[in-house]
Amino acid sequence: MSARIAVPVFPGTNSEDETLRLLRDCGGDAELVHWSQASQMAQFDAFVLSGGFAYEDRIRAGAIAAHDRMMDYVIEATGSGKLVFGICNGAQILLEAGLVPGTGPIRRPTAAFTRNGPAPHFICRHVYMKLAIEPARCAITAALPQDALVPAWAAHAEGRLAATPEHLSEIAAGGHLAFIYANANGIVDPAAIPNGSALGCAGLVNREGNVLAIMPHPERDAWNFNHLDRREGEDVLAPSGGSILFHSFIKALSS
Amino acid sequence: MELHAFDAAWSEHCSYKSSRRFLRNLPAGGARVLLGPGEDAGILHLGTHDGERYAIVVAHESHNHPSQVVPFEGAATGIGGIVRDVLCMGAEVVAVADPLRFGRCDDLASHQSSVARGVVDGIGAYGNAIGVPNVAGDVYFERGFDENCLVNVVALGILNEKNVIHSYAPKGAEGWQIVLVGKATDPSGFGGASFSSLTLDARDAELNKGAVQVPDPFLKNVLMRASYRVFALLRERKVPAAFKDLGAGGVVGCSAEITAHGGYGARIELDKVNVAVEGMPPEVIAVGETQERMLWVVPPDFVPELLRVYNEEFGLPDVACNARAAVIGEVTAQQRYVLEYRGRVVMDVESEFLTGSIHDDLPYTEKIYHGAAAQELPAVDLEGIFPRVLAHRDVCSREPLYRHYDAVVRGCTVLPRGAADAGVLAPVPGSRLGVALAVAGNPRYGRIDPAYAAEQAVLEAMRRVVAVGAHPIGLTDCLNFGNPRKAEQYGAFVAAVEALARAATELDLPFVSGNVSLYNETSAGNAIPSSPIVACIGSIDDIANVVTPGFKAPGSALLWVGNRELVAGGSVLAELLGVKGTLPNIEYDAERAALAIVRDAIARGVLRACRVVADGGMLTAVARLAFDALAAGRKIGAEIDFGNPLCEAGGFVCEIAAGSGMDVTGTLQIGATIDGPELIVNGTRFDIERLHEIWSQPLAQLYP
Numbered sequence: 003m004s005a006r007i008a009v010p011v012f013p014g015t016n017s018e019d020e021t022l023r024l025l026r027d028c029g030g031d032a033e034l035v036h037w038s039q040a041s042q043m044a045q046f047d048a049f050v051l052s053g054g055f056a057y058e059d060r061i062r063a064g065a066i067a068a069h070d071r072m073m074d075y076v077i078e079a080t081g082s083g084k085l086v087f088g089i090c091n092g093a094q095i096l097l098e099a100g101l102v103p104g105t106g107p108i109r110r111p112t113a114a115f116t117r118n119g120p121a122p123h124f125i126c127r128h129v130y131m132k133l134a135i136e137p138a139r140c141a142i143t144a145a146l147p148q149d150a151l152v153p154a155w156a157a158h159a160e161g162r163l164a165a166t167p168e169h170l171s172e173i174a175a176g177g178h179l180a181f182i183y184a185n186a187n188g189i190v191d192p193a194a195i196p197n198g199s200a201l202g203c204a205g206l207v208n209r210e211g212n213v214l215a216i217m218p219h220p221e222r223d224a225w226n227f228n229h230l231d232r233r234e235g236e237d238v239l240a241p242s243g244g245s246i247l248f249h250s251f252i253k254a255l256s257s
Numbered sequence: 258m259e260l261h262a263f264d265a266a267w268s269e270h271c272s273y274k275s276s277r278r279f280l281r282n283l284p285a286g287g288a289r290v291l292l293g294p295g296e297d298a299g300i301l302h303l304g305t306h307d308g309e310r311y312a313i314v315v316a317h318e319s320h321n322h323p324s325q326v327v328p329f330e331g332a333a334t335g336i337g338g339i340v341r342d343v344l345c346m347g348a349e350v351v352a353v354a355d356p357l358r359f360g361r362c363d364d365l366a367s368h369q370s371s372v373a374r375g376v377v378d379g380i381g382a383y384g385n386a387i388g389v390p391n392v393a394g395d396v397y398f399e400r401g402f403d404e405n406c407l408v409n410v411v412a413l414g415i416l417n418e419k420n421v422i423h424s425y426a427p428k429g430a431e432g433w434q435i436v437l438v439g440k441a442t443d444p445s446g447f448g449g450a451s452f453s454s455l456t457l458d459a460r461d462a463e464l465n466k467g468a469v470q471v472p473d474p475f476l477k478n479v480l481m482r483a484s485y486r487v488f489a490l491l492r493e494r495k496v497p498a499a500f501k502d503l504g505a506g507g508v509v510g511c512s513a514e515i516t517a518h519g520g521y522g523a524r525i526e527l528d529k530v531n532v533a534v535e536g537m538p539p540e541v542i543a544v545g546e547t548q549e550r551m552l553w554v555v556p557p558d559f560v561p562e563l564l565r566v567y568n569e570e571f572g573l574p575d576v577a578c579n580a581r582a583a584v585i586g587e588v589t590a591q592q593r594y595v596l597e598y599r600g601r602v603v604m605d606v607e608s609e610f611l612t613g614s615i616h617d618d619l620p621y622t623e624k625i626y627h628g629a630a631a632q633e634l635p636a637v638d639l640e641g642i643f644p645r646v647l648a649h650r651d652v653c654s655r656e657p658l659y660r661h662y663d664a665v666v667r668g669c670t671v672l673p674r675g676a677a678d679a680g681v682l683a684p685v686p687g688s689r690l691g692v693a694l695a696v697a698g699n700p701r702y703g704r705i706d707p708a709y710a711a712e713q714a715v716l717e718a719m720r721r722v723v724a725v726g727a728h729p730i731g732l733t734d735c736l737n738f739g740n741p742r743k744a745e746q747y748g749a750f751v752a753a754v755e756a757l758a759r760a761a762t763e764l765d766l767p768f769v770s771g772n773v774s775l776y777n778e779t780s781a782g783n784a785i786p787s788s789p790i791v792a793c794i795g796s797i798d799d800i801a802n803v804v805t806p807g808f809k810a811p812g813s814a815l816l817w818v819g820n821r822e823l824v825a826g827g828s829v830l831a832e833l834l835g836v837k838g839t840l841p842n843i844e845y846d847a848e849r850a851a852l853a854i855v856r857d858a859i860a861r862g863v864l865r866a867c868r869v870v871a872d873g874g875m876l877t878a879v880a881r882l883a884f885d886a887l888a889a890g891r892k893i894g895a896e897i898d899f900g901n902p903l904c905e906a907g908g909f910v911c912e913i914a915a916g917s918g919m920d921v922t923g924t925l926q927i928g929a930t931i932d933g934p935e936l937i938v939n940g941t942r943f944d945i946e947r948l949h950e951i952w953s954q955p956l957a958q959l960y961p
Contacts, residue, residue, distance in 0.1 A: 013479050013576050016388025020668030023686055038570050053666070055386045058475035121961040124381055126663050155665045157385075186890060222665040227683050227800050230676055231889045238689065238801045 005255040007032035008046035010076070012067045012095075017053035017219065021089065024221045025050060027241045028248045030255070035072070043075035048085040048255055051076070051092025053157070053219060062116060063160040064094030068109060073099050077108055086213045087142055087251055090158055093205070093215035102215045103178035104208035105169065113165035113173065113206070115158075115217055119198030124159035127196045129218050131204040132184035140180055140207040142214045145250035151188045152181070153229075153243045154218035156196040161217040163203040170200055181205030181216055220244025258596065258604045261540040265506035266513065267615045274617040275741040276773040279754040283768040284761045289730045289796075290769055296424035297342040297502050298414070299769025301731040303796050306688035312421075313684070313692050314414035316342035317733035317792055319774035323470070324408040328375025332408050333383040333472035337548050339412040340389060341502035344481060345551060347422035347488050348414025351669065351684045353384050354393035355410055355662075356696045356735075356790045360403030362650075362959050370959060372406050373398070377960065379472070380410075381661040386474035387481060390670055391662035392680025393694045393792075398650045401704065401786040404779040409735045409772075411792045413694060415684040420492055424501040426519030426554045426588050434560050435512055435523060435586040438567055439480055439550035441579035442508070443533035445471045447545045470548040476577040477549050483571035484551070487563060496559050503550040509543045509611075511552045512586065513594050517608035519554075522593040525586035527603070531579050539598040549580075554588060619741050622748035626706035627826075632839050634825050634901060639941045642833060643876060646903055647952040649829045651701070652873035654953045657960035676806045676885070678721035678869050679793075683800050691797030695721030698790035699872070701827045705840065707738075707749040707787030708756035712843050715760035716907060718793035720819075720869040723852055724909055726804040726859050727795025732761060734771040734791050739784025741775050746784045750775070753789045763845040766793075802859065807885030808893040809865040811932040812915050815895055816925040817875055819851035819908015820844070823900045829873050830903040841906035848907075854921055855909050863917035868910050875927070876902035876938060878910040883936060883945045884952065894935040894945055897928035902938055 007030050011018050018034055025032035032050070035042050043049075057066035067073065073095065080086050080101050088096040094115045096102050106112040118125060133150040137143050143150070165173065173179055181204040185194045195202050197217075205216035222228065224245040227238040241248070267274065285293035291312050292300035298316035305311070320335025336353055343350050357376060360369035384391050389412070426433065484500075491498055499519070503511045508530060516523040527542045537545075555563055567573050567582035574581050589595075594611055596604040646652055656675055664673035664680075671691060672681035679695035697717035702710035719729045734757060739746030750773075761768055777785045797803060825831040826840035858864035866885070868878040879895050879902075886893045912930060913922060931937070934945035 011482075013572070014386070014475050016386070016478060016666060017668075019686075020666075023668065036570070038572055054388060055475065055478070058386075123378075123961070124385055124661050124663070126660050126665065157663045157665060159385075219665070222668050222670070224668065227671050227803075228665075228668070230672070230806055238799075239687065 004031045005047040007048045007050055008035045008043055009050050009052055010035050010043065010072045012037050012056035012070060012072065014056045014058055015052055015054035015091065020221050021050055021052035024224050024241065024245060024248050028245055028252045030252045037070065037072055040071045043072055049076050049079060051088040051095055053090035053092065056091055056095060062114060063091060064098040067095045068098035077101065080213055083212055085141055085254060088215040090217055090219055093217055094160065096213060096215040101213045102206040102208045103173050103176065104213065105172050105176065112169045113163060116160050116162055116164045118159055119162050125196050126155065126157045129154055129156045129194065129196055130184050130186055131181040131216065131218055132188055134179050134182045135177055135207065139177055140211040140214055141254045142251045143180065145253040146246060149188065150246065151184060152220050152247050153223045154220040155222040156218045158217060161197040161199060163200040165200065173206065174201060176209065178206050179203055180207040180214060220247045258540050258543065261544045262509045262604060262611065265510055265544045266611050273773055274615045275619050279751055282754065282758045284758065285767050285769060287767045290767050291418060293767065293769050294771060297345045299733065300346060300421060301769055301794060303692060304690045304798055306685050306690055310418040311685055311690060312416055312418045313794055314343045314346045314348040314416060315733055315794055316770050317409065317411045317735050318772045319735050319737060320408045320410065321406065321737060321774050321777055324376050325372065325406050328372045329379035330472055332376040332379035334470045334548050335408050335410045336380055336383040337472050337477055338504055339410040340387065341551060343412045343414035344484055345424060345500045345502045346414065347420050347500065348416040349485060350389050350412055350414045350481065351667065352392045352413040352680065352682055352694060353389050353410060354694055354696055354792065355380050355391065356394055356698060357396040358402045358407035358700060358788060359396065359398050360406065361400055362398050365958060369403055373959060376406065376408055377658055377661055383472055383474040385663040387478045388666045390664050390666050392664055392670065392674050392682060393696055394659065395696055396655060396658060397700050399700050399786065401700065405777045405785050407737050407788055409790050411696065411733060413692065420488065422498060422500045424499060424515060426499050426516050426521050427497050430519055430521060430554060430588045431590045433554050433588045434557050434584050435525065435588065436553040436555060436560065436563055436582055437508065437530060437550060437585045438553060438582040439580060440473060440476055440547055440577055441531045441533040442542055442545055442547045444537060444541050444545060445547055447541050470546050473549050473577060476580055479571055479573065479576050480549060483567050486566050486570065490562060496556060499554040501552050503552060505546060507544045507546050513608060513612050515552055515554055516588050517612045522589040522591045522608050523586055524589050524595045524597065527596060527598040529583055529585040531581050531583050533579055539603055543596060560584060619747055620744050621751050622744040624748060627709065627840055632837055634838065635834060635836065637901060637903065639938060643943065644948065644951050645833055646829050646873050646877060647880065647948055648955050649873065650955065651829055652877055653955040655956065657956040661960065671800050671803055672725060678724040679727065679795065681725055681803055689799045689801065691800040691803060693722045693725050693727035693795035693797060694792065696790060696792045697721065698788055700786040700788060701832065703786035703788050705827055708752040709840060710787055711753040711756035711789040712760040714789050714791040715757060715764065716848060717869065717871055718791045719764060719766065720909060722793045722795035723855055724804065724867045724869050726802050727797045729766055729793050730796045731769045731794045732766050732791055734768055734789060735774065737774045737777050737785065737788035737790060739778045749787045753787055757789060804859065804864060804867050807866055807889050807891065808882050808912055808930050811893055811930050813865055813930045814913045814915065814922050814926050815897065815928045815930060816911040816913055816922065817908055817927045818854050818911055818925055819870065820847060820906040821908060822906040823904045824906065825904055828905045851908055855911065858911060858913060858919060863914045863919060864911055865914055866912040870905055870908050870910060872905065874903035874905040875910060880936060880948055882910065882912065884949050887934060887945060887949060892934040894931045894933055895928055896931050896937040898939055899927040
């Protein structure tokens with residue numbers, strides 16, 4: 003039996019449908035789990051937390067959702083080695099829950115994706131995330147090539163990694179920096195960072211390598227029709243681009 | 258009670274009392290039209306996928322006065338309202354667009370600048386949170402809007418044609434229950450409809466703030482998803498129902514219309530309306546315009562399920578204080594609209610009288626707005642003036658503004674905001690069907706001639722949709738004008754409506770939805786520039802054929818297809834030169850011929866890139882195609898030899914593959930694409946990267 007993936011929906015989540023669609027298009031057995039049915043979460047083998055504004059991003063993005071009952075199941079799953087993948091608001095929730103970088107106690111975050119800089123506004127911009135770890139360091143990225151460049155859209159108001167200098171060194175030294183922003187040619191360039199994120203961070207992984215949190219949305223540049231620069235003859239409905247990360251996630255579940 | 262109910266129901270905003278007799282003349286029918294004006298939104302047939310017929314639901318509104326008084330909340334509730342209009346037809350909301358008109362923002366500390374920022378923040382905050390991509394829109398900054406900004410909003414939804422839910426109680430609805438869903442009614446937005454129908458006066462600024470509603474996109478996000486769940490249940494169980502947005506006129510406005518338009522009356526118990534604070538007077542509960550509320554009319558046996566979905570499965574009371582679905586009354590056979598409060602009848606009127614009887618036949622002035630007098634253009638120094646055109650506030654990059662909007666949520670975006678002349682979506686997952694959306698309405702024309710501006714708005718919106726490879730199928734309009742009680746200002750409105758009808762008839766396109774916003778004038782009594790703003794919807798059978806942005810290769814032929822008159826009336830060039838110029842002619846035979854050429858090029862697969870000629874003229878369109886290529890990493894320029902390239906009469910700039918075999922290439926050709934980022938125009942050379950810098954910068958300070 004294939005691994006079953008839950009896409010939890012918190013009040014305020016808004017990217018559940020396309021996340022679910024891409025998981026399925028990549029061969030995953032996925033379904034939505036609504037916050038009023040939190041107890042169903044126990045039946046799943048993996049979790050993909052999608053984008054949005056859970057609980058209106060009150061206090062700080064992800065801060066309330068991290069204490070939701072649904073997260074009890076995710077926290078427990080993390081401990082038993084199940085795969086957990088958070089995108090945008092999902093990533094913010096994983097940081098607030100202390101699951102990534104995972105260097106402190108549960109629900110006592112040591113880092114946060116917080117208000118963008120220098121301009122403190124929501125930004126919607128096409129970006130590239132470059133894999134900054136050995137692919138096998140994280141189960142979810144294991145099937146990606148070395149230095150993989152994943153196209154995605156940054157679409158957030160709070161995506162700037164912030165932490166104390168000590169915690170930032172810990173993130174860098176501990177191999178937690180999974181993805182960094184780069185330009186279209188894969189070159190690391192400050193101009194490619196959309197939000198002032200420390201270390202140019204686009205994504206973080208925990209020590210065990212089973213929890214990945216990324217700010218940009220690969221699922222919004224994931225089918226050929228999403229690409230502005232389509233080539234002739236391609237099937238416009240076929241997954242491509244950002245879907246490589248989803249393919250890698252599904253592959254990790256079936257191995 | 259009657260005073261407040263009729264004040265709202267008979268306001269210009271609700272009743273269209275001085276506009277309806279003219280709006281009737283707009284063409285609204287056709288093979289594509291499933292539903293024309295009259296309900297919450299219009300519906301157009303999009304295409305067929307897997308044997309199922311899909312339709313686009315579209316609504317277009319203004320939120321001008323609220324946005325001027327409280328920019329963030331005013332604009333946010335504009336998005337909130339338009340999204341409900343589309344949702345209430347049973348559709349999934351897939352896109353929004355925002356045509357905006359602000360005053361001069363040269364001084365970043367001015368009130369105009371704070372309005373311009375607050376509006377954009379409000380639109381972003383709301384649309385981003387509910388997860389609906391913003392794919393189209395435009396913005397102009399102009400003296401005439403210094404005291405009265407315009408915030409128009411358009412929303413699109415997708416539905417299977419079998420699943421349309423109407424805004425009126427269906428046959429056999431006697432005894433059905435009326436269920437109010439959403440936010441607890443509070444005192445915000447009391448008197449909103451009548452406020453929208455007044456001329457703004459700075460002295461009343463504080464007072465007017467209470468008439469603006471408070472947005473809650475977080476609650477709306479949940480309400481939308483809960484409503485999608487209800488739609489699915491209604492389909493499964495084949496239960497008929499009516500669903501309508503609470504907008505102007507609140508509970509009374511909505512419940513009276515949803516029942517009266519089905520030929521019924523209603524009995525409403527105001528005590529059953531869930532309220533945010535105790536002790537509100539009944540008239541506030543009755544006509545207050547609290548946001549995020551909708552009204553269902555359903556058979557009694559579906560009520561428990563409806564309440565369960567909203568109140569338990571989606572837990573509305575836990576999402577926002579006292580938000581819920583609640584039965585507030587029932588549909589009655591007698592055509593009386595009855596309000597009860599604390600066991601007493603507080604209003605009992607004929608339903609039709611409240612919802613349909615008001616007309617206001619005001620006098621208006623007819624006049625000729627512009628003559629045909631030709632005025633020669635002085636010779637231009639292209640090297641000096643083209644960079645100034647690109648940096649002009651009507652031409653420069655809008656990216657600093659629209660990057661605050663989520664253009665890609667839902668994962669269905671084919672062409673996001675700014676990438677091309679229209680936004681394109683693939684709204685049916687797994688299908689090749691596409692929909693294009695564009696808006697237009699040039700205030701430089703509006704200042705000169707309201708009728709001319711209206712015709713040009715239709716033409717430009719339609720061209721934009723054609724330029725991305727779509728087939729135009731319908732239009733919406735928002736008519737933003739001055740005071741109908743001043744004969745001259747009212748005359749401008751009347752002339753514009755006639756012109757819209759003429760253009761739509763000539764182009765065989767229906768207006769399926771629209772809105773009128775009057776009383777847009779300053780404290781000195783001057784009207785805003787006439788602002789007929791038009792949106793065009795296009796259908797795409799296969800998104801593989803969408804025209805992608807930017808020049809593709811050097812050596813292609815560049816064509817200017819369409820009206821190539823070298824006159825400059827109403828252009829950016831004329832403004833910079835300080836001349837009046839002659840307005841370009843509008844000739845529909847020529848327009849139809851131009852469309853045929855572009856569509857032929859698309860059908861043959863030889864159209865590599867395309868942009869419309871609009872603000873900033875033909876050369877600006879050429880430069881934009883080079884900028885788009887640059888963004889994709891292709892350094893391709895152009896060499897052009899053709900008259901005054903800054904004239905903006907209309908039409909399209911097309912990149913046509915070399916050796917295309919199109920026999921018009923010779924006569925319409927203005928130049929060719931070249932290798933390298935250089936623009937050579939009538940012998941003058943420009944560096945494209947430098948031009949791009951000039952074009953990108955101007956709005957970056959207003960929208961950091």
